[in-house]
Amino acid sequence: MTDLQAIVDDIHRELAPRFGEGKVADYIPQLARVDPKQFGMAVVTVDGAVHLAGEAEKAFSIQSISKVFTLTIALGKHGEAIWNRVGREPSGSAFNSIVQLEHEHGKPRNPFINAGAIAITDLVLAGHTPKEAIGEVLRFMRFLADEEDIVIDRDVAQSEQATGYRNFALANFMRSFEKLSHPVEHVLGVYFHQCAIAMSCRQLARAGLFLAASGTNPLTGHRVVSHMRARRINALMLTCGHYDGSGDFAYHVGLPGKSGVGGGILAVAPGKASVAVWSPGLNRNGNSLLGSIALEMLANRTGWSVFAA
Structure with a gap:
């Protein structure tokens, strides 16, 4: 054994x-x-x-480990329809690549690169305010871990918000291709907070x-x-x-x-x-x-x- x-x-x-x-x-x-x-x-x-x-x-x-759990939430909300917004193929590029996103007309290659995770977060936001969506993700993590003391590191979230220029570029690029349904600031607000769990x-x-x-x-x-x-x-x-x-x-x-x-x-x-x-x-x-x-x-x-x- x-x-x-x-x-x-x-x-x-x-x-x-x-x-x-x-x-x-x-x-x-x-x-x-x-x-x-x-x-x-x-x-x-x-x-x-x-x-x-x-x-x-x-x-x-x-x-980015949080992306596994937001994907799980998005699948629960929208089912297989999420694959209309994001692909399932390995990227072969850096996690924050803009070049690949442009080549593929704003559809991220998979849900685990930054662009794909931002698209998934947009789906999690459906029907929620950003604060409600952040709360849903945090409650899900607490439920799975069976611990109520899991929190978001506000300093990390603010640090990402202040310096996440590449993520803002990715989100705005997807928005230009109508791949995001919510305001970029709302989507990224949720995204930065989920990553800061x-x-x-x-x-x-x-x-x-x-x-x-x-x-x-x-x-x-x-x-x-x-x-x-x-x-x-x-x-x-x-x-x-x-x-x-x-x-x-x-x-x-x-x-x-x-x-x-x-x-x-x-x-x-x-x-x-x-x-x-x-x-x-x-x-x-x-x-x-x-x-x-x-x-x-x-x-x-x-x-x-x-x-x-």
Whole structure:
């Protein structure tokens, strides 16, 4: 029987000499202040066992990992109609590319690049004020993690609002192609706040557990999404969850995953566990450098992979 706690402890110990490697997301001033020499890891299995290492209880800005959950909300509201607004293909370009968006007439390649996530946020806004939409996303995260103390880091949200020029450009570009239904300021207000949600590795792994259990929270029995929808969200995470580093992540780790420039990664081992890692230093593709390595080590030592025979 696999001793998951021993594996998680070993990964933490072996990576400790490398803590601080990579480059923090310095284009967001508040994230530039984060100490890069931090590392946390949490594995929550479908039977409810929790395995932690390092700073797994310290909250960090989940950033683009939030896109998995807003996609889930948008699918619940609009169903398959969302694919009229955003595609399902890997980008092959930087997460904030404008060139690709222009080439494809304002339709983002997938829901996990910035333009695609902004389009999804526009769909989440339907029928809501921005404040109501932000509240809906936050309540969903609290519900999934089963913790009411999850909050939005207002300093990070304000930092992104003040410096998110590229995101404003993407949103205005999509608006010019009539791909957004709401005012750009409203959409981006929600988007910046969802990205600024602060969670620990343990909370994040718990929130993603429904994707490891065919759409049902295995600890409560509550169905979050259908089996087919969970499978499809996982498929998008595998092919698009790490921007133009998605193929490399699939090659090395072999699990659906979604990264964020705050240094977090949520990974899903279907039928087995939900995993969250956090290490603020990023690689050249904007994904956690040591987080990616930690997940590769975990996959190798457990045999977890969607490609396993």
